[in-house]
Amino acid sequence: MPHIDPDAITTLLEIGEVSAQLIDTVAPEAASVPQRWRGIADSVEPSERAAVALSLWNRDFLDLVPRFAHVLESALVxxxxxxxxxxxxxxxxxxxxxxxxxxxxxxxxxWDPALFGDHRPTLWDSLPMQARTFLQEVHAGFTLPDGETCGLTRPRFMYSLAEWSGWPEGIPEWEGNWWEDCEPVDSRRLLRITGNGSDFDLCTSPDLPAGTGLASSSGHLQVVRQGTRRINDAAGELLTTRRNLICNGSTVSPGKSSRSRRALPS
Structure with missing residues (x-):
């Protein structure tokens, strides 16, 4: 196991306006940890904390992203x-x-699932049930410190692809990104659930065939089926690439997301 320097972890977390302080398991602050996480806070050994945390995850969600599940089960320290x-x-x-x-x-x-509260994003029901369960019962977002990228976006930051891209009335020339003989889905009817913060977004929509999502990469679109290798690879690559982003010291700062990237149409 690599040495874990708390100061180094704090440095990784403190991006933009964020400040962070790891809570020592024996410190007085540990008493403020939510009850659902008490088993983690009370554990002394890192491996035990990791095991307790993973035991809270719904297995059917991990089955949706097997590559990421492998990362958690093999490399979580x-x-x-x-x-x-x-x-x-x-x-x-x-x-x-x-x-x-x-x-x-x-x-x-x-993030604490208690923070989910009554906030349900527009088009919420288009998310797979496994992901909705995860967001409501395990973590109300699991991402980079910006709360939006390389994971499952915090529900409070889930927007339509149009709004997230800076075009709340609809992305101009959006239909031109779709292939022939295909009925385009309105960009306001696509719920962006994750992305890499620059040129890749993964969306769901009630207007897509059941069990599918839409991957948008630099304006190039592809409908991908949930549970297939294609969408598993897309989600898994996005999540596992997160490790490379951090190790290279490159990430997305809060408030600097691509909601301002009006260059999406090609």
Whole structure:
């Protein structure tokens, strides 16, 4: 197991306006950890914390993203409660610490499902049931520290692809991105559920065939079926690439997402 330097983990988390402090399992602050995470906070060994955290995940969601499930089950070295101060206020989150090639470390952030509250994004029912269960019962978002990318976007930051891209009234010339003999789906009817923050988005929509999603890469579109290797590879690659983004010191800053990228139409 690589050495885990708490200061280095904090540095990975503190992007933009975010400040973070890992909560020591024996510190007084541990008492403020949500009850559902008490088993993690009370565990002394990193491997035990990781195992307890993974036991909370719904297996059917991991089956949707088998490559990512493999990363978690083979390379997760610790899970730490963390005091998190960001643009949306102070929260306690879980920080998942993953071993990357070269003994480097990468992190994901999982938000408390209690934060989901009554907020249901527009087109929420187009998400696979397994993902909805995960967001409501396991983590209300599991992403980069920006809450939007390389994971499952926080529900409070889930928008239509049109709104997220900076065109709330609909992406101009959107129909031109679709192939012939295909009925285009309105960009306002696509729920962006994840992406890499620059040139890849994965969306769901009630207007797509059941069990499918839409992958948009630099304006090039492809309908992909949930549960197939194609969509598993897309989601798995997005999630596992997260480790490389962190190890290279490159990430997406809060408030700097591609909602301002009006160059999407090609």
């Amino acid at each position: 610790d899970v730490r409660p963390c005091y998190w101060q960001g643009p949306s206020g102070a929260e306690i989150v879980l920080v998942y610490i993953v071993s990357s090639p070269g003994e480097s470390l990468a992190v994901w952030v999982g």
